[in-house]
Amino acid sequence: MYNQKLFRREQLKFMAFNLIAFTIIFTLFSIIIIGQVRSTLYSNADRELRSFTERVEQFESNPPNDAFDRDPRGPNPRIIVIHWSKEGKILNESEIGTTLFENYFSRYTLETSTLGDITNLVIDDTYYFRSLLVNDTSVGSYTQLLINTDAEQSILDNFTRLITWFAAIFILLSILASYLLSKRMMQPIIRSWNKQAEFVENASHELRTPLTIIQNKLELLLTRPDVRIAEQIEPIALSLSETRRLSKLTSDLLTLARADSAETQLDTQLVDLGHLLLEVCTPYEEIALSQDKAFLLTVNGTIYVSADPVRLHQLMIILLDNALKYTKAGDTISVMLTNRDQKPTISVSDTGIGIQEGHENQIFERFYREDTARTRDTGGAGLGLSIAKWIIDAHAGTIQVEANRPSGTTFTITL
Numbered sequence: 001m002y003n004q005k006l007f008r009r010e011q012l013k014f015m016a017f018n019l020i021a022f023t024i025i026f027t028l029f030s031i032i033i034i035g036q037v038r039s040t041l042y043s044n045a046d047r048e049l050r051s052f053t054e055r056v057e058q059f060e061s062n063p064p065n066d067a068f069d070r071d072p073r074g075p076n077p078r079i080i081v082i083h084w085s086k087e088g089k090i091l092n093e094s095e096i097g098t099t100l101f102e103n104y105f106s107r108y109t110l111e112t113s114t115l116g117d118i119t120n121l122v123i124d125d126t127y128y129f130r131s132l133l134v135n136d137t138s139v140g141s142y143t144q145l146l147i148n149t150d151a152e153q154s155i156l157d158n159f160t161r162l163i164t165w166f167a168a169i170f171i172l173l174s175i176l177a178s179y180l181l182s183k184r185m186m187q188p189i190i191r192s193w194n195k196q197a198e199f200v201e202n203a204s205h206e207l208r209t210p211l212t213i214i215q216n217k218l219e220l221l222l223t224r225p226d227v228r229i230a231e232q233i234e235p236i237a238l239s240l241s242e243t244r245r246l247s248k249l250t251s252d253l254l255t256l257a258r259a260d261s262a263e264t265q266l267d268t269q270l271v272d273l274g275h276l277l278l279e280v281c282t283p284y285e286e287i288a289l290s291q292d293k294a295f296l297l298t299v300n301g302t303i304y305v306s307a308d309p310v311r312l313h314q315l316m317i318i319l320l321d322n323a324l325k326y327t328k329a330g331d332t333i334s335v336m337l338t339n340r341d342q343k344p345t346i347s348v349s350d351t352g353i354g355i356q357e358g359h360e361n362q363i364f365e366r367f368y369r370e371d372t373a374r375t376r377d378t379g380g381a382g383l384g385l386s387i388a389k390w391i392i393d394a395h396a397g398t399i400q401v402e403a404n405r406p407s408g409t410t411f412t413i414t415l
């Protein structure tokens, strides 16, 4: 319940982060696009204004009879020229034209703070101009050049509206995308969290059982302080065996924990597989014989691989331990090394009790045991094959399990 709330809160946090990121990206994108369109639209008008000013300056330094007659292109008819007196009075009412002047410019006052800069000017909240004010002593004090940009402004308004709509729609869509993304991002976290919790629970359970046995046996011994050790062999032996079990379990847990944190590095070197197998199998051959089981080791040729010999040794011990654990007297255990399809392949088969059909993948899961009661007797905690799988994965190899006909199991490792 608490976890659910925690996951929900984290998911909401992820969602908020995603949403903020999307919104910032869309907003920046819109601002840049609108800015670009705006400068492109106005650039033509601004160029016209600048070139007109150059002509005014030329006129000032070298006044001809008619300044505009000298330029073969003549003045741009879109440009309105206003000459201002020092006191802010329009000097060329008649040039501007009565309609324009009376309707618009008679109420317009001179603004000198933008001298030399091209600015936007809105008259009557309806008509848009680009405006450039320059010093001009030849006619009055200042000359203001205006160019009507209603068409540009209308394109810009439409475009801004369009982009705003699109940005709004994309931001709305990004709420959905953020939700789905955050949900997806949380899935592996939830999965590994649950796995970790399950692992800790299983590990504690596995540790508790031998500890309880040891505690009970020791308490029992304490109640009889006068009894001789020779008479208490059973509780002492059991405690010892449970201690060994605990020690194996903790070392397995440590191996897996280190494997999870990628702390364990492989010490890779060139390994003679036949030699390694001979070394690992020799003691098992003796144990098998002592249990009336046949043990066969076949090595086809000399095969070298680049691997960590300590880990390969550990892997073989896991498989051979299992082969011994899950076979009875009269069964056979065979280990074979071949070079199948140019790949070094080791197979460990037995004619023992075998694995239930359909459980072939589960046996590699941590703490998985085919039959808890059965494997408790054999001393396993269900960690051996998970470690084997990790070793194989670390070597970029494969491990497969199949039924050995008519009975038993075959593990095939390819390196």
Ligand code: ADP
Residues within 6 Å of the ligand: 318, 322, 323, 325, 326, 350, 352, 353, 354, 355, 363, 364, 368, 369, 370, 371, 375, 379, 380, 381, 382, 383, 384, 385, 386, 408, 409
């Ligand atoms: P355990 O320590 O319990 O043997 P493992 O991870 O090594 O744990 O194996 C997981 C389970 O796979 C075992 O409990 C057992 O049921 C099954 N298993 C593994 N090897 C064999 C085998 N050679 N024959 C039959 N069952 C096996």
